[in-house]
Amino acid sequence: MLDFSVPRQFACVGLILGITLSPCFADDAGLEFFERKIRPVLVEKCYACHSAKAAADGELKGSLRLDTRQALLVGGDSGPAIVPKKPDESPLIEALDYTTYEMPPSGPLGEQVVSDFRKWIEMGAPDPRDGGKVDPVAKNEINFDAAREFWSFQPPTRHTEPVVQHKSWIERPIDAFVLRRMEDAGLSPSDTAERRTWLRRVTFDLTGLPPSPQDVERFLKDHSADAKSRVVERLLASPQYGEHWAKMWLDLMRYAEDQAHIVGNNRSLCYPNAYLYRDWVIEALNDDVPYDRFIKLQLAADLLEPDDDRNHVALGFIGLGPKYYRRNSLEVMADEWEDRVDVVGRGLLGLTVACARCHDHKYDPIETEDYYALAGVFASTRMLNRPLKNAKKSEKSKQAKSPDDSMHIIADAPTKDLNVFIRGDVKKKGPTVPRRFLQILDPEAKPFASQSGRLELAEAIADPNNPLTARVIVNRIWARHFGTPIVDTPSNFGKLGSEPSHPQLLDDLATRFVEHGWSLKWLHREITLSATYGQSSLGTEKSLEVDPANVYLSRMPRQRLSIEQWRDAILSISGKLEPQVGGTSIDPQDPTAARRTVYSEISRLELNSMLALFGHPDPNTHSERRIQTTTPLQKLFVLNSPFMVAQAEAFAQRLIDNRKDLDSQLDLAYRLCFNRLPHEAERSLAKQFLQSDEDDAVGRWTQYAQILFASNELQFVD
Known part of the structure; x- marks a missing residue:
């Protein structure tokens, strides 16, 4: 049990010394960056002189190969080509910079390419080409029937609850699958969490807020069989539920209100009323709009409901994406289309489709033609600043004269089937690809015939027979409740992604989610009322030894x-x-x-x-999860920022105004902050501090409030 006494709270300011980063998240991002930014350049500009083929043809220059990670590290006549994490010591950068060497000899590749290579090396030069767990998929070798044997392309199905020894522990079907894995590993569940702990956990999980002291007292006095169920229903019915869970979705769809590049005071590409989309997401979640409809409205609300514009603001899912200057340039538009394909691919399907922009996907059964089939859908749309009511419109157009008077959505434009851009180069056009869905998910993959194809795309994604959509969102919701997803790469269900820790559980839960009308609130009920969720975060000595990463969920993680x-x-x-x-x-x-x-x-x-x-x-x-960081600046912010000082002053005044004696004030402080009463040691230390200067009671209480705000206990939930 962590000790949250006052001296420990002061000490934490000096103990936080570094930054922690989830390694699996960093690796996933690095490999994706390599596939999108590094490999295409190496293939197109370097392999002719620096590859196994060049060596076989007698054309290898400088004894240097660049077609494997090991070759880059070993190097050629001049030594290693790269030093991971040290771009300034990497000869490859000097060559691309035309500093000591001049590569490629045809001419410099430009500042952006050099910047990409520097960033890649700073990341540690992640490179899956050697020793990977899968072999790259070669051109014209995709056997889609065989590829559909991969677990994530198989339709999820219901599974019979596995036989377990301690059946009495089971509260929900989830529990049987979890318990079976535990028992197979020789583990048992942790004790049930204290009721006070469970209430704090579920209230933060469902609303993002702590329970009030009144909520705690009411629950502790309620010993009825359905007490927990009634708490969950109350929380799901509160407007705070939608406010909290909207943020997960806004991270996924890269919500923002401006652009990364703004020239001077030109804010014509910004989104002053982006909040209208945010409000729609919050309301949709509170109304428990079925997830399949939630998707369809965000891709094609105007086509689903052309005569009712109440949901058209949902089109901000695409309409609030990045926009770039020189929007009449094909090269610029190609980058925008890639963003749209990426957010739909990774966000909704858990597939890195955008990796196929320059070449067939190296690991997953996604051809370059698949990428351009989806990109064509977004090439057949236009960004639209639709006028708000009573706003002035520009002549021959439905655009608002000013972004300040508009909602930021998309609309159909003249349909456009794209050519394949060979190696991503818009100047080198290959065959034309009709707009359609991914072949791996649709064996027929018929061309979209209705306008841009947005509605057909939405229906294909939200089809209950699609093996990915339900799995992906169930995995994301699970991750938010348990800290770790079942598939540890939430936006990559492909071959480079992780395999599920509990495959039958994921399939069964995804299938039942669809059977229950794609209801996200149903999913929250199933999870939060399970015995798995109800465990204590204090694992046994054996569980900590056998399962330190808590893969088997033999305890609840402290988050x-x-x-x-x-x-x-x-x-x-x-x-x-x-x-x-x-x-x-x-x-x-x-x-x-x-x-x-x-x-x-x-x-x-x-x-x-x-x-x-x-x-x-x-x-x-698109962001699939939060990176956990711990830095000295965070504690300095707690101690010094005007926001925190103002809240500490308000908290101090609240305590002074609501209770007359010191013990009652301390009781209220701890009930508000930690949903418990102070221990005797905490009470004694607090009294010593607060009574040491009776002439400045407000000042002392303000400082004490900051101590509580800075505590670990306030930042973590058991």
Whole structure:
């Protein structure tokens, strides 16, 4: 059990010394970066002189091969070509920079290419070409029937609950699958979590807020058989549920309100009313819009409901994507289309389809033609600033005159089937590819015939026979509740992704999710009312030894609050949290901004420093999970930022105003912060501190409030 006494809370400021990064997340991002930015350049510009084929033809230059990772590290006549994580010591960079060598001899490749190579080397030069767990898929060798034997391309099915020894432990079907894996490993579940602990956990998980002292007292007095179920129903029915879970979706769809590149004061490509889409997501989640319809509306609401525009703002899913200057340039538009394919591919299907822009996917059964079949759908749309009511429109157009007067969506444009751009080069055109779905997911893959094809694409993705869509969202929801997904690469269900830790559980849960009308609230009920979810986070000595990573879920993981949960909890504790749902964006660092953190303004150009400091993802791209960081600056922010000082002052005044004696004030402080009463040691130390300067009671209480705000216990949930 962690000790959260006052001296420990002070000490934590000095103990936080570095940054931690999830290695699996970094590796996934690195390999994707290699496939998109590095491999195509090596193949097109380097292999002619620096590959096994060049060696076989007697054309190998400088004894240097660049077609394997080992060859890059060994190098040629001049030594290693790269030094991972040290681009300034890597001769390859000097060659690309035309510093000491000049490669390729045909001419420099440009600053962006050199920048990509520098970034890749700084990442450690991730490269799957040697010793990988799968072989690359070669051109014209895709046997789609054979490829569909891969686990993620097989339709999920119901599974009979496995036989277990301790059947009495089971509360939900989930539990039988989890328990069987535990028992096979010689493990048993942890004890059931204390009721107070469970309530704090489920309240944060479903609403992103701590339970009130009144919630705790009411639950502790309720010993009825359905007490937990009624708590879950209350939380799912609250508007705070949609506010909390919307952030997961906004991360996935790279929600932002401006662009990464803004020239001077030209903000014509920005999205002043992006918040309308955010409000739609919150409302849709609160209304438990079925997930299949949730998808369809965001890709094709205007085609589904042409005469009813209430849901058209959902088209911000694509309409709020990155836009670039020189939008009449084919090269620029190709980059925009790649973004759309990527967010649909990884976000909805868990496939890295965009890796096939320059070449057939090296590992998954996705041809370059598949990529351009999807890109053609988005090439047949246009970004539209649809006028708000009473807004002025430009002549011969449905565009608003000003972005300030519009909602930012998409609409169909003249249909356009794209040519394959050979190796991604828009100047080198291959065969034309009709707009259609992915061949691996649709054996017939008939061309889309209806307008842009957005509606047909949406229906294909949301088809209950699609083996990926339900699995992907179930895995994402599971990850948010348990800290670790069943498939540890949530946006990559391909061959380079992880295999599921509990495959039958994932299939069974995904199948039942569809059978229950694609209801996300049903899914939350199944998870939060399970015995697996109800375990204590204190594992046994054996479980910690046998299963240190908690793969078998023999205990609940202790989880750190996201920046949104933590800031909202601070506001709730201080008594300043404003309940307004929806509306325009705020600056989360503003001491007077008391709305929930989901309403923060999100900038691609310069992410708010408070959000960035606490691990908010880069809104320029799809984000599958949060990176956990721990830095000294985070604790300095708690101690010094005007926002935190203002909340500490408000919390201190709340305690002083609501209780007359010191013991009652301390009781309230701990009930608000930690949903418990202080231990005697904590009470004694607090009294010594608070009574040491009776002439400045408010100042002492403010400092004490900051100590509580900085505590580990407030940042973690058991």
